Amino acid sequence: MNAVAFVHEQMSGKKEFPKFKAGDNITVNYKIVEGNKERIQSFKGDVIKRQGNGATKTFTVRKISDGIGVERLFPLFSPNIDSIIVHKEGRVRRAKLFYLRERSGKSARIKEKKHVVRH
C-alpha cells in the first residue's frame, strides 16, 4: 500500500454516511465549537460538487438563503460532521453543477430521480 493511503487509513476515523452524489438534496449536521460549548448546525442544500480522494475528499453544498446563493464546502471525513441526511436524489447529467450559479428561481431546480418500481 502506498504511504499516503496508509496514513489516511490510520488517521481517519471510520464513519458511515449514506451514499450521495452531485444533484442530491442533503442536510449536513455540523458540529460547531463556540468557546467550550458545542452545538450542531444544519446546512440543507444541493450537492454541486464531490472532489478528492482518500481521506481528503470534500463536497460542496449550495443553498439559496434569503434570495442569496450560499455555498459551503465540507471535508467528507471531518470529525466535525455529525450526520448527513439525504432527502432527494437528483436527476442530473454532469458531476459538477456549477451552472446552477448562473441560474435562479425555476431554472435552478433539480429534477428528482424517480425509481421505477416493477410489479
Next chain:
Amino acid sequence: MKGIIGKKIGMTSVFEPNGKQTACTIIEAGPCVVTQKKTVDTDGYDALQIAYGEAKEKNTAKAQINHFAKANTSPKSIVKELRNCSIDKNVGEDITCEIFTEGEKVSVIGTTKGKGFQGVVKRHGFAGVGGQSHGQHDRSRAPGSIGGSSYPSRVFKGMRMAGRMGGDRVKMPGLRVIKIFPEQNYILVAGSVPGHNGSIVLIQK
C-alpha cells in the same frame, strides 16, 4: 542533538483531535545504522556517523565496504555526521524513528527543488518596473536600476540579479511531529519540507 536520515514521501492532510485539518508531510525516517563514533580524543570532536539507504557493493569503494563491514552492515548510500549527538548507540546499532516523540518540535533539512535560471521577480520577489498599459512594454518583469552612474562607476557586490534558483540546503525549523508509525518507519510532520518527493532529508532536534 539527535537526528535521523529519511526520505520525503509526499504530502497530504490529516484531521487532528480538535477537528482541524492540518497539512502534513510523510517522511520515511530510517532505520539508520551507526557506522562510527567520533570522540574528542581520537578525532578532535564528538560526533555520531550514521548511514541510510542501500548501495550496491559493486558501486562502492573497497575502503567504504570495509568501513561499513566494521559496523557489520551492508554498504549504504547516504552517510551523515551528527555533532554532539545525544543518542546513546554503539557502532552497528540501528537508529529508528522512535527517537522522536509525538508533539515534539523538530527541524527538517533538505535540498529545495531546482528552479533553473530565474529572473528577479521570481528569485528575489521584485515587483517589476512600471505598468502593463499606457504603451509600456517589455518592462513588467525587469529589475530596474542596479546602481549609480559615474559614482560609484561599478555595481555593488551582492546586487540581487537573475540567476540560478533553488537546489539550496534549507532548514525548516519548528515542525511539529503529528504521528509516528514505528513499523513503517513513517514520521508525519506538520507543514512542508524542502525538496521533491523521494529526496533525502535530515530530521533533527
